Amino acid sequence: MARSAVAISLPRSEYRAVRKHLTDAGFEAISVKSAADVEKLLARRSDVDVAILDTESDFDGAMEKYGIFRRADRDIYILMVVPARSLGRIGLNRGVDPRDEYFTRPYSAESLRWRVEAVLIRAEQPARVPSFSPFVHVSDDRVGATRPGGQAADDPIPLHSGGSPAAESSFAAPSGPANHDLDLSRGRVAIVFNPKGGVGKTTISINLGAALQIRHGKRVLLVDCDTITGHIASSLGLERPQTLAHAWREDLEPGERAYESIEKIATLHSSGLSVLVMSESPLHTEVLEPLRVAEAVRGARSSYDWIILDMHPDYGRLNQALFAEADRIIVPVTPDIPAIRAAIQFREVATELQLRDRMAIVVNRANSGVATADLERVVDLPSLARVRSAGMLFVRAADEGRSAVEKFPTSKVVADLEALAERLLDGTSAGEDKPSEPARRGLAGSVRGFLGRRPAKAADSGADGGPG
Numbered sequence: 001m002a003r004s005a006v007a008i009s010l011p012r013s014e015y016r017a018v019r020k021h022l023t024d025a026g027f028e029a030i031s032v033k034s035a036a037d038v039e040k041l042l043a044r045r046s047d048v049d050v051a052i053l054d055t056e057s058d059f060d061g062a063m064e065k066y067g068i069f070r071r072a073d074r075d076i077y078i079l080m081v082v083p084a085r086s087l088g089r090i091g092l093n094r095g096v097d098p099r100d101e102y103f104t105r106p107y108s109a110e111s112l113r114w115r116v117e118a119v120l121i122r123a124e125q126p127a128r129v130p131s132f133s134p135f136v137h138v139s140d141d142r143v144g145a146t147r148p149g150g151q152a153a154d155d156p157i158p159l160h161s162g163g164s165p166a167a168e169s170s171f172a173a174p175s176g177p178a179n180h181d182l183d184l185s186r187g188r189v190a191i192v193f194n195p196k197g198g199v200g201k202t203t204i205s206i207n208l209g210a211a212l213q214i215r216h217g218k219r220v221l222l223v224d225c226d227t228i229t230g231h232i233a234s235s236l237g238l239e240r241p242q243t244l245a246h247a248w249r250e251d252l253e254p255g256e257r258a259y260e261s262i263e264k265i266a267t268l269h270s271s272g273l274s275v276l277v278m279s280e281s282p283l284h285t286e287v288l289e290p291l292r293v294a295e296a297v298r299g300a301r302s303s304y305d306w307i308i309l310d311m312h313p314d315y316g317r318l319n320q321a322l323f324a325e326a327d328r329i330i331v332p333v334t335p336d337i338p339a340i341r342a343a344i345q346f347r348e349v350a351t352e353l354q355l356r357d358r359m360a361i362v363v364n365r366a367n368s369g370v371a372t373a374d375l376e377r378v379v380d381l382p383s384l385a386r387v388r389s390a391g392m393l394f395v396r397a398a399d400e401g402r403s404a405v406e407k408f409p410t411s412k413v414v415a416d417l418e419a420l421a422e423r424l425l426d427g428t429s430a431g432e433d434k435p436s437e438p439a440r441r442g443l444a445g446s447v448r449g450f451l452g453r454r455p456a457k458a459a460d461s462g463a464d465g466g467p468g
Helices: 012-024 033-042 059-071 108-122 202-216 244-250 288-301 317-323 337-352 373-377 389-399 413-424 438-451
Strands: 004-006 030-032 046-055 079-081 100-103 188-192 219-222 275-276 306-310 326-333 357-364 384-388
Touching: 012 030, 012 108, 033 046, 033 059, 046 059, 046 108, 059 079, 079 108, 100 108, 108 337, 108 413, 188 202, 202 219, 202 306, 202 326, 244 357, 244 413, 288 306, 288 317, 326 337, 337 357, 337 373, 357 373, 373 384, 384 413
Parallel strands: 004 030, 004 046, 046 079, 079 100, 188 306, 188 326, 219 275, 219 306, 326 357, 357 384
Antiparallel strands: none
């Protein structure tokens, strides 16, 4: 299905670069050089959802185009290049449209592409109750209610960007006045996600869940949300477990919705973990409506202390709905440029979705030569833990249908995973380790050259391999 059209009014050289990245992502990029071009475009196209305007190079022309976009009876997001000196004063203007976004030069064409992705994702994001705490979720009594204008309460509500807060050094629950919506006795949801595959999401999900269940006595539900390449069940030796899609489809009568709860569908593993697989085949997921799945996960909070969601690496509607349920978003990052780049992209999207305060990285294959502090600075997120390379241990454990926590309880990598569980429970982040000068220079050059970001540092090189 074709994606949105993006109207672009930028200098020729910038337009070409931005157009390439948007086209590669499936968008249609359309140049608009004048107000007349905008009028003609909106008269013949109804799929223009985003416009990019340049108020720095041509303020009057950009404002004329802006007026036409806003005059149109459409929900169009407008991204505007503004002078750096003006950026800090924009928030003082009470008339600012919440659909407007601002950025300054220099910028990268790729980062602008991800900003377009972010505003469109945000436009479809399920609502969350504003609160001082990231633990609050929309209460169940929303279902069936309506908003002004007749919009159903469980329809998606756009979330508006609140800026780009600096990464926090800790995940401690914020202090503040009591909030009657806040119920810390309910189970918490931790999402394990990176838009790049192969960084160890499934291995970390399984063993984090096992550490919480076995070592800390928590009731844990482990959910394989990857309907494409998920392999939690096979890694734990569960042959053909009942899936959420099968259970809901099996009980579904024409014109009815099945409501069998997650806790009744989940399979119990020998470790005590409850395991839920969304679907055994990507061809049979039509019953997994994103908001309905999110509602079911929310309902399972009363039965578990922790719900660990192992996600497929995409920004699809199912993942969007589940992101809104997360109390913690754990981003595994391996010390290689593609994984670092993917984490930065996700951070930018999450910032736009107001999810950043729930995010932290886990440095996977951490003895590969990069210090935790360096990755924190490059990715601009706090770290929860480091997990060293131990690929064969995980393979041997999976061969027996067990977690490494069960199979190799005294190994060093299991100690790393237990530290991750402890930090998740108490809300602290990992301590910084100090890089050595030679490797600091090596990683700094690579990351600066590839990402064009702040200087990075690195630690001594080490072994390779690790959780997959």
